[in-house]
Amino acid sequence: MNYEEALSYIENTQKFGSILGLERIAKLLEMMGNPQKKLKFIHVAGTNGKGSTCAFMQSVLTQAGYKVGMYTSPSFLRFTDRIRIGKEEMDEDRMAEIMTRIKYNIEEMVLSGLQSPTEFEIITALGLVYFYEENCDLVILEVGLGGRLDSTNVIEAPLVSVITPIDYDHMDILGSTLEEIAGEKAGILKAGSELVLYPQKKEAEKVILKKAEELQIPVHKVSFRDSRVLKFDGLYQKFSYEGEEYRLSILGEHQIKNALVAIEALYALEKHGFRVPHESLVRGLSVAKWPGRFEILQIEPTVIIDGAHNLQGVQVLKSNLMKYYRGKKITIILGVLKDKMYREMIRELLPLAKNFKLITVNNVRALPAEAISEEIRKVEEEIHEESAAKAASQKKKRKKEFDFEEVSYVRKECFATVEEAVDSALNESEPDDIICALGSLYYIPEVHRYFGEED
CATH class of the missing domain: 3.40.1190.10 (Mur-like, catalytic domain)
Structure with a gap:
């Protein structure tokens, strides 16, 4: 052979x-x-x-x-x-x-x-x-x-x-x-x-x-x-x-x-x-090198890829993003498999997200991009309901006024290819913006190749 x-x-x-x-x-x-x-x-x-x-x-x-x-x-x-x-x-x-x-x-x-x-x-x-x-x-x-x-x-x-x-x-x-x-x-x-x-x-x-x-x-x-x-x-x-x-x-x-x-x-x-x-x-x-793990592929805008594909991995990534890019809202490119704890992962990511660029991973276990978008919407609704319930509870107990903050629903876009998602993220970004691709090692290498990173 x-x-x-x-x-x-x-x-x-x-x-x-x-x-x-x-x-x-x-x-x-x-x-x-x-x-x-x-x-x-x-x-x-x-x-x-x-x-x-x-x-x-x-x-x-x-x-x-x-x-x-x-x-x-x-x-x-x-x-x-x-x-x-x-x-x-x-x-x-x-x-x-x-x-x-x-x-x-x-x-x-x-x-x-x-x-x-x-x-x-x-x-x-x-x-x-x-x-x-x-x-x-x-x-x-x-x-x-x-x-x-x-x-x-x-x-x-x-x-x-x-x-x-x-x-x-x-x-x-x-x-x-x-x-x-x-x-x-x-x-x-x-x-x-x-x-x-x-x-x-x-x-x-x-x-x-x-x-x-x-x-x-x-x-x-x-x-x-x-x-x-x-x-x-x-x-x-x-x-x-x-x-x-x-x-x-x-x-x-x-x-x-x-x-x-x-x-x-x-x-x-x-x-x-x-x-x-x-x-x-x-x-x-x-x-030592290990590609695809909090790897910065370019700056202005900063593009990060991370193989985080489970809840613990996303929590670690979130901690790093908050530490190194404090206060920045991030364009998130996301593709996940349907057997992962994707709703919990989305909940971790939402506070950081400026918008989501969603793709369907090339794998039989992939959660379609449209389904990811719907799951993000559901999690946003859950957060909204939790916030409203907390506000009502505070009011009922006659405590000081609870600062009820309406949920800011982020923009979600679905793309047919990884290349289209990256193109969109780059076209909408200013030099000091952050783009982070995560969710599955089955597509992260495609982002790596987009930037000509072959080694």
Whole structure:
């Protein structure tokens, strides 16, 4: 197969759906020589912040001279950018060569009466074979969905497990409570490893710590008390941690916390022989890149893209926008999937919005732009009714006059394409205005390409 044929083969396996379980991936890897058993791993699970944390760790370890593979999902600009060694993404010809072998083994599996692996399982196998054959010193492996039954969990005990912030997402698969979701994420924990843990909500953290205790896994809970933001200028941010200063080009105050998780994971890794000089730590953090996360694509007007696609992600984005662009009303480009908590996300965004440019994400699970517009209207009505009820309550209790403020309904426009939405936002903006595109990583790369950002 050539690259295009290999890519088409992978995409056609979408018909098998996203079926959780490790039997298919384990069998496929066995037929490929079990490359995962010959590699060392950092395994990263969580709802938000996984990719950024992986990027920080890989950048630092690469600066320290190690050959480090990184497997993330989904792809951003190109299929091959999800499988990297150092700064280089997987070569297309190499991908096609490995996929030819994988396809042969899948055909053998099906002939013997076994289920065909799913799309994500095939891509996971592709990455693991590639990292092994390229003699990586270490692989940073990001969980695709959940943890316990995710195909990345086919590995044996990693050197370090990392769990980033956990919140409500994929509830139809992972469970409707934080305890259930945390239990799925904690499924990556294995005896013989150790855990670096982002501070979690109490109910999630209790589940994770119990699992770690059962497995007798050392836990390194990250503390943010010794960190302080020093500077943000729209191009980079500086912070201090334990008396040392660091600089990040990945923006957003939450990224400082992700960087601290990465630092603690690298400290935990040192006992396994992966020494990281301080200058490599400083340099690696400063040059790390992770596209589509509070990324500024241009100024005058300022255009920001952010992959926030769940409630926690939107709350973090809102906090950053309020901190860095205080008092500014923002043109919001929005596309979402219908299985997300989109009404709660809209409620968070409304106080910031000057207007909405709405698109339908190119995905079978997309909520149509017209439906998003209607949901925004419904949320505005809810806010109006809540405000009116509060005013009536204050009046009834004969308290001082309640300042009832009529809801200011924002303009909502629907567009057939992402390009049309961006064109409209730019045409209506003044140089000091802010435009922010968010809601789904399935369309954010199109905004990236609009501005000629290909790397």
